[in-house]
Amino acid sequence: MIGKNRKALNLCLIIANLAVLAILGFVLFQRHNTKYKQVAKAEKTEQVANSKSSSSEKAKEDDETQLKKGSNHSIEESDYAYDVTAVNNTIRGKSDDVKGKVVFLTFDDGIDPTLTPQVMNILKEYGVHATFFHIGYTITPENGDILKRQITEGHAIANHSLSHNFNLLYPGRVPNQSQIISEVDQTMANFKAILGKDFKTRIFRYPGSHMSWQGLESTDQALANKGIQWIDWNMLCGDAEPLSVRPTTSESMMAYMDGSQKYFPETTVKVVLMHDTAGKELTVQTLPQIIEYFKNQGYTFGVLE
Incomplete structure (x- = not known):
């Protein structure tokens, strides 16, 4: 009987010890699980914080290069963008709204998928900016990346009609106001369609120039x-002049541009006409010299807004 009682007692002790071990194991598991959850939660919180920080940095980066709402250039470009009305009045001798030596490089008749990027590469190399007067039919999805690049690289974009067709715009040399508008x-x-609804340019250049046509007053007002x-402009490199006087070398182009100033009111504000379309390879070739010409005279480079 005593042996049986002893065996029963030992069995009870074993069961009790197992129960204690089970309880200790459960407690340790719970503590480990809680710690794991806390670590995981901390890691997740850190990941969210890092993600928000990255998103914030990306948003900041986008803000520095994105289109300025309601304009024709990026936010960053505002530092060297000049009001087109003030510039126009200054180069026409009607005011001196723009002070100092400022030059505006302007390119008409793009987008050309070959020459326009070449022009932009040179401008980037020299750290200067330009205003591009595009023909509407060239503004296509295929050329969309070039247009976006012009915004992100600090250039301005302007309107140069849809067709550039003189027969449509000025039939019989008479302005067709409804067609132009x-x-x-x-x-x-x-x-x-390419740059989004926030894009707007208030700058227009008449194909052939305003000075080439009579009777534009009512169309000016409608615009x-x-x-x-x-x-228009008050300097030109001559790349669209009649063949009999058009420059054929970089040297003659520089001479033509320098001499073109005599036809316009004298001012230290210059708007230079050039072209970035097929057949204007000489302009691209001469562009570094044109940039150096103005840099050597102490000009700053602006864009039109």
């Missing part, structure tokens, strides 16, 4: 009513 509107729509200002 329609083409300006359609070109703006093409810009927005002004839409918040659009036309502008």
